[in-house]
Amino acid sequence: MSARNSKANKAAARERMRAERERQAKKDKARRQIIVALSTVGVLIAAGGIGYAVMQANKPTAWEAAKDAKVVKPKNTEGENGTTVVIGKPAAKKTLEIYEDSRCPICATFEQAVGETVKKDVDAGKYKLKYIGATFIDNADSGEGSKNALSALGAALDVSPEAFTEYKAALYSAKFHPEESEDKFAKDAYLLEVANSVGALKNNAEFKKNVENGTFDPWALKMSQTFDDSGVTGTPTLRMDGKKVTAEGSENAPMTVEQFNAAVDKALKG
Numbered sequence: 001m002s003a004r005n006s007k008a009n010k011a012a013a014r015e016r017m018r019a020e021r022e023r024q025a026k027k028d029k030a031r032r033q034i035i036v037a038l039s040t041v042g043v044l045i046a047a048g049g050i051g052y053a054v055m056q057a058n059k060p061t062a063w064e065a066a067k068d069a070k071v072v073k074p075k076n077t078e079g080e081n082g083t084t085v086v087i088g089k090p091a092a093k094k095t096l097e098i099y100e101d102s103r104c105p106i107c108a109t110f111e112q113a114v115g116e117t118v119k120k121d122v123d124a125g126k127y128k129l130k131y132i133g134a135t136f137i138d139n140a141d142s143g144e145g146s147k148n149a150l151s152a153l154g155a156a157l158d159v160s161p162e163a164f165t166e167y168k169a170a171l172y173s174a175k176f177h178p179e180e181s182e183d184k185f186a187k188d189a190y191l192l193e194v195a196n197s198v199g200a201l202k203n204n205a206e207f208k209k210n211v212e213n214g215t216f217d218p219w220a221l222k223m224s225q226t227f228d229d230s231g232v233t234g235t236p237t238l239r240m241d242g243k244k245v246t247a248e249g250s251e252n253a254p255m256t257v258e259q260f261n262a263a264v265d266k267a268l269k270g
Contacts, residue, residue, distance in 0.1 A: 063147060066217040074158040074216055081222040087161045088128030094268055096127045096245070099227060099237040101134040102149035102171055103141070105180050107236045110253060111172035114260045119165060127240070127268065131168075134227040134235055135220070137180065145178075145185030147220050152191045154216030154223075155207050156198070163200040163207075170197050188212050240267040 073082025086095065096118070100107040122129050133153065135146035149171055156167040170176055171185070176194045178184040185191060188211050195201040195211075210216060236253045238245035245263045247254040254260040 062214060063144060063217065063221070066214065066221055069218045071218040071222055072215055073219060074154040076157050076161050076164070082219055083223045083226045085131045085157065085164075085223075086128050087131070087165060088122040089125040090128075092122075092125045092128045094127040094240060095130050096264065096267075097130045097132060097239040099132045099134060099230065099232045099235050099239075101137050101146050101235045102153070102185055103137040103143075103146045103178075103180055103183075104134075104235045105177075106255075108172040108174075108177040110236045110255055111169060112174055113256055114254065115169050115172065117257050117260060119169075121264070127264070132227050132230060132232075133220070133223045134232075135224040136227075141180060141183075143183035143186055145183040147217070147224065148188070149185040149191060150220040150223060151214060151216045152185075152188075152195070152211050154219050155210035156195070156201060158210065158216070159200055159204065159207055163198060166198045167195060167201060170194050238263075240264075241270070243267065243270070 071081045076085075076087075078084040078086065088095075098118075100111075118129065121127060133150045135150060138144055138146040153164060153168060153171075157164040171194055176197075191211055192208060195204075195207065201207050232239075238253050244251070245254070245267045246252055247259040248262060254263045
């Protein structure tokens with residue numbers, strides 16, 4: 001090989017190496033630009049996510065918003081904000097007040113044992129029934145089930161007093177009432193499942209809409225305030241003519257039919 005060819009080959013090799021270095025340098029630069037761009041996008045996304053999270057954290061919950069929302073009174077109610085709920089024959093001279101929290105396990109025990117007797121007495125005109133709903137268990141155990149169930153009871157009352165009575169009984173039934181620590185009533189789907197056991201509420205589109213939209217959430221909060229203002233400190237509590245109706249020799253509500261009949265008969269005479 002001539003010296004000229006050798007020099008030419010070496011020059012060509014150096015040129016190829018130079019060109020390859022330039023191509024690699026361009027690739028490296030492009031890669032760095034892509035990485036920087038993606039990192040910037042990632043930071044923006046993260047910042048946006050944090051901003052959204054902060055915004056959502058500061059956004060009032062549905063129940064906080066309900067405090068200031070307009071109260072829609074369920075049908076079949078009376079008084080300011082519709083928090084007077086009285087069921088029974090107008091001719092009945094006495095009214096039995098019942099104070100309950102939907103999540104209350106003792107209320108469930110009372111309703112399962114005595115609820116049917118109360119219904120028969122009311123239907124017979126022995127006395128009227130005034131219902132006052134509480135939500136204090138939501139605060140004590142945390143959750144929303146008491147409020148949500150009370151709102152759903154308002155939706156049932158909007159259908160009819162009978163639907164309200166049957167739905168209340170279903171909520172407290174052994175089949176559907178959850179443990180106090182289980183906040184199942186916070187879920188609309190579960191409240192609607194319970195409602196399917198009540199003829200007037202099963203597949204009732206208006207009732208379903210009111211439950212899912214929280215139509216009576218503000219009403220439930222007003223009803224809960226009525227309980228708080230009553231001076232009653234526990235549930236279930238029964239009162240007639242302003243006096244507690246209790247089991248003989250006790251300060252607690254009667255928890256059997258025998259105790260209940262004896263206590264109510266005494267209250268009716270007094």
